[in-house]
Amino acid sequence: MKNNSLSRAISCLLALCSVLFILTSCDARESPDSDAGLQIEFFSMYEEGEPHVDYFTEMARGFEEETGISVKLTFCGREVLSQVSDRIQSGNPPELVDQELSELIAAFFTGGADIVLPLGDLLYDNPGPEGQDRMIDIFNETFMDIYMVDGQNYFFPYELTTAGFSYDKTMFSYHGLKAPETWSEFIALNDALKTEGVPPLALDANINFYNAYYYVYLCLRILGTGSFMEAAEDKTGAAWDDPGYLEAAQLTYELSKSGRDFFQPGYTESSFPAAQANWALGNSGSIMCGTWIPQETWELVDDTWKFGCYSFPEVEGGVGKATEIEASLYGCSILKNSKNPDAAKEFLKYIARKENSQEYVTYTELISPRIDVAPPDMLADVRKMLASATGYFIPYDGVLGNQPEWLSSVFYPLDNKLIFGEITPDEFIKQIKQDSIDYWNSKR
Secondary structure (H helix, E strand, O other), X not given: OOOHHHHHHHHHHHHHOOOOXXXXXXXXXXXXXXXXXXXXXXXXXXXXXXXXXXXXXXXXXXXXXXXXXXXXXXXXXXXXXXXXXXXXXXXXXXXXXXXXXXXXXXXXXXXXXXXXOOOHHHHHOOOOOXXXXXXHHHEOHHHHXXXXXXXXXXXXXXXXXXXXXXXXXXXXXXXOXXXXXXXXXXXXXXXXXXXXXXXXXXXXXXXXXXXXXXXXXXXXXXXXXXXXXXXXXXXXXXXXXXXXXXXXXXXXXXXXXXXOOOEOOOHHHOOOOHHHHHHHOOOOOEEEEEOOHHHHHOOXXXXXXXXXXXXXXXXXXXXXXXXXXXXXXXXXXEEOOOOOHHHHHXXXXXXXXXXXXXXXXXXXOOEXXXXXXXXXXXXXXXXXXXXXXXXXXXXXHHHHHHOHHHHHHHHHHHHHHHHOOOOOHHHHHHHHHHHHHHHHHHOO
């Protein structure tokens, strides 16, 4: 079972770090020398023990058999972006690097960096693997568009995730409960679970971006997509005066130990993966997480468990809808000044084939971004969420990619105090407004 959530949290910090780390022990798998003598390097975010390692190893083997081009796979774990930075500085970058696309934006485009190649030719000027008019036609183009930088696409996806509340349908059925659609129904559901002696919500509170789900989603449900980004980028702090931001803080605080106390006992001290493991053992109700959570916990659940997922509820009177969902893509960029970028594009074409995309689902139990490849059975509810979606947004409303330093230095510390019930909603708004003003003044 992969420890993907903690590793992804670590990668969020490392992707934003400007300090160069020395390239240390990565696990490199290199295909045998090919007759063609051509090789590409792929620095990957995964590490031994994760199913992605076996998948990409198999893809490299098949690609070399077919083309004669060898693929040197270097599994760096979540430090991948720091290790790639070292290679870039040495003037010898690998062809390919993978990560969540918001993190690639933060790493490669913050401060006007010009490090990766645009992939418009691959996506729009090449046919799809099965003869589609364009490669982009195998994906949901709306997902791809929201990750554009200055009107260009620099990324090629192999995985789609979204986020929602995962739960055990068997538990809910036993207690006569159903998935909520509105905030009032969500509160009623959690009150009912608490009455039955079940902690309603699970949270590993040492993961900043897990804590942040609640406030960010509430902003989007109350004020609409783009509202969290607007406040983050407001150098005057005036945006925080909108009462919607205070309402989002009030509803977040309501869940905390100083409010209705919906999280598991001791949640403020919980360290990943304790809370999600306890949830998988049937000791709490719902967990707000990405769609990797079933894959991470399926070995812990019993035979009666049936994975369910519901979208973050909409808030009555708010602008956002429960059918507006997060679209998070994981994929590759091709680094400028690498030796064989055209060969790297051929490898991306290869893994994008339908049969190979289906293999990704089989290996990882995760979702392919191809529109014609079905999610795994335990993500059936997520399939429904995607099919009924009326809008999409980037994780954390795009702030992770556009304003990563503000997110980590201003928002996370205050958001943690809010969801821990350590500051009131009014104190949160007052402090985040002032801290944002101070932050932007320091950038002048």
